[in-house]
Amino acid sequence: MYGTATATLAATVTKSGGFGFIGGGFDFTSSSSQLSTLEKELLKARELLGLKALPEQDSNEREFDSLPIGVGFLTFHNDDPSGLIPLIRRHRPVAVWLFAPAGDQHTRLIKEIKSAGCEWNLKIFVQIGSVHTAVEAINDGADVIVVQGSDAGGHQFANNSSIITLLPEVVDAIQNSQKEIFILAAGGIMDGRGIAAALALGASGVVMGTRFAATVESEASRATKSVLVSTKDGGVSTAKSVVHDALQGRGDLWPLKYDGRAVICDPYKDVLAGAMPVEQASARQKKATSESDTSGMVVWAGAGIGLIQDIRNAGEVVEQSRLEAIRVLNLLSKF
Structure with missing residues (x-):
């Protein structure tokens, strides 16, 4: 976090x-x-x-909480x-x-x-x-x-x-x-x-x-919080995938043995369907995030998201x- x-x-x-x-x-x-x-x-x-x-950096005081x-x-x-x-x-x-x-x-x-x-x-x-x-x-x-x-x-x-x-x-x-x-x-x-x-x-x-x-x-x-409250049926509305990182332009940051769960967004759907290359989908995600377009943002969230009211x-x-x-x-x- x-x-x-x-x-x-x-x-x-x-x-x-x-x-x-x-x-x-x-x-x-x-x-x-x-x-x-x-x-x-x-x-x-x-x-x-x-x-x-x-205490100040050069102080000898050691008694503090x-x-x-x-x-x-x-x-x-x-x-x-x-x-x-x-x-x-x-x-x-x-x-x-x-x-x-x-x-x-x-x-x-x-x-x-x-x-x-x-x-x-x-x-x-x-x-x-x-x-x-x-x-x-x-x-x-x-x-x-x-x-x-x-x-x-x-x-x-x-x-x-x-x-x-x-x-x-x-x-x-x-x-x-x-x-x-x-x-x-x-x-x-x-x-x-x-x-x-x-x-x-x-x-x-x-x-x-x-x-x-x-x-x-x-x-x-505020846009992220909106997604966290509005998303329901978290088991099918979220997915574990390395694609989320690729959409955020940091596909090489994490070792391959780790992935992440996030709310399924439109760029994610396009990549999985083969309708859009990752690079183009990443640009779309970046634009959506800057404009607070919740349909295109990567929002990290657990499968229990539907319980957030x-x-x-x-x-x-x-x-x-x-x-x-x-x-x-x-x-x-x-x-």
């Missing part, structure tokens, strides 16, 4: 009793403009949460944390989320990030899409495994399954490892019913991406989802 989940959304979720993340991008080298943007968002989050301001939000990074481009480590030490986020390695980047990254954050017990979240990648993440030192099923919006493993089958198998594999690992479920969860189902499958909690993209605090455009405050989504999950679980306990 890079560009969508910023300080305002993350801080609101955390203040409401959830745990917010800021999308940090995929370049965490010392010259990264993405990290410069992230630093501004972290400073804003500290202010929104009413925390003490950071850690930041009760997380930052997330895509890791397929490099494992050079030269820009990331100083930022983590300065801002003290309590969690770092990693996803999409092209090779063994996480082996080095997790070790160095955890070492940088050991003073305030920083936790590492790793998003996975199979039992094999879950075991790899555990061996690399992850504290939290985010089990992402195929119903998820945005990018994911091209070969995966829904959390209905994937989550219980990952739970069993982690229990067999005899390590204390927390498990979160992600993929198509939009309300308390989905939360209750994930908890029944063995998760400790859930991740909700698409639902929070459709909130007041989200940085998604309106644009609400993020805090309200947290609270209502929690209460609905409790209601459903109490109802099930009577059987």
